[in-house]
């Protein structure tokens with residue numbers, strides 16, 4: 087028994103006063119028992135055993151359906167280390183407040199100790215976390231989302247190097263909800279929410295917020311990126327990592343199905359949300375997906391948008407806040423086929439297509455084991471990970487950004503990532519459709535000052551002889567009629583094809599003030615239905631809009647004051663000069 091772990095668990099039990107303490111081993115038997123308990127408690131409804139074997143449907147508290155950024159805190163000793171990109175609270179004050187919240191909060195409840203490993207077991211890139219929680223729902227979700235249980239404990243051995251995560255549902259009261267991170271001591275305290283991003287502490291809290299700080303200190307990177315391998319008909323596989331803000335289609339791109347024009351190509355999913363990258367001995371960046379499953383947005387998922395996801399959710403999966411049909415199958419808006427005539431909606435009310443309300447919550451989710459994915463990369467469990475040849479940034483921009491462009495070099499690529507912006511979605515509470523700056527799609531997830539984070543990116547680029555080429559894409563550009571100009575989904579392969587060509591030193595491009603843009607005939611549009619005038623619009627750059635963009639980015643960078651690297655200001659000036 088690890089003495090540091092044992093004494094921490096005892097300390098937490100003394101504080102929270104649970105009825106009993108259960109150490110989770112991650113076994114099948116334990117999972118079966120916990121799921122049965124969740125069914126008995128009414129939290130889980132078993133799904134149709136023929137169509138969704140091992141599947142459960144669950145509804146959350148109606149006020150607990152998304153990440154809550156306004157009550158998420160980063161608590162280093164100095165406020166400037168959290169930066170203007172985070173809510174900060176003095177750690178002494180935060181601890182005092184949390185001690186009060188957690189005091190006796192598990193009375194009459196079971197306290198679960200959940201050991202987990204982020205990354206393949208035995209990988210030098212992996213990290214161990216321990217989550218203590220009073221939610222069995224969290225335990226069974228963590229079992230899907232991470233390598234959970236005894237093997238993680240075995241890997242930890244007697245080491246004290248683990249991320250401490252303490253979670254309680256509390257009373258699920260939005261007024262006392264708080265998700266606090268102490269990056270200096272690698273600790274997370276999460277109170278009052280059972281929602282995935284707030285409660286499955288291995289995911290956003292550890293693998294991004296705490297890990298980004300560890301990456302800064304240990305010269306690696308924790309990024310909000312999917313990892314995708316593309317295998318050519320000749321059998322060569324190139325890996326790309328891509329960062330998009332929440333609910334911009336990362337899971338769909340991670341599970342892309344190449345269109346007919348790309349006969350013989352295969353896509354391999356390594357990860358759909360988080361990427362840890364480290365310099366390898368060959369001077370490239372090597373990446374692992376620290377997660378063990380997918381926690382995807384259900385609405386909009388269909389055979390057209392993501393047929394791989396539609397197939398993988400049929401086994402051992404948990405659905406949260408979707409609707410439930412009369413024959414006990416999950417249902418959501420955007421699914422193929424007609425809606426069910428009668429269903430139970432995400433709030434538990436009877437629903438029909440005439441109800442005039444959404445049956446599934448827009449941020450309803452599926453939790454699915456990675457092994458269910460038929461295109462899961464054979465490298466998913468490889469302790470060394472995969473070499474990344476290209477990094478792709480993207481956002482949801484109706485006008486400014488063209489379909490795709492390539493940065494001039496790593497430093498310019500860092501600037502492209504740092505100036506990312508997107509229209510907000512339902513993955514976090516708040517207004518939907520507002521443009522916000524979301525550098526590297528890390529705004530809600532970077533555990534330290536963004537100025538220092540951009541500095542870390544610049545340093546990482548210098549630490550490798552072959553940094554990935556950096557691109558920016560925008561699947562969401564609209565025409566004058568307000569309609570999307572690009573078909574998206576599997577058709578995005580056409581853009582990835584150009585990216586791969588550029589990486590190989592091929593691919594026709596034109597130098598523009600913002601970067602390299604494909605020549606009109608450089609994209610394979612065979613069978614895409616995209617005509618020449620749409621393509622022209624997709625690749626066009628409106629100099630006036632970009633002058634405004636450069637000004638906005640410059641003003642945004644100024645908010646990071648002395649923490650902003652001079653090289654980033656120089657990039658703004660250089661862009662302005664190129665724009666004339």
Ligand code: OXD
Pocket residue numbers: 153283331332333359381513514
């Ligand atoms: C997610 C998110 O859940 O980014 O992945 O919000």
Ligand code: MN
Pocket residue numbers: 310332359
């Ligand atoms: Mn995400």
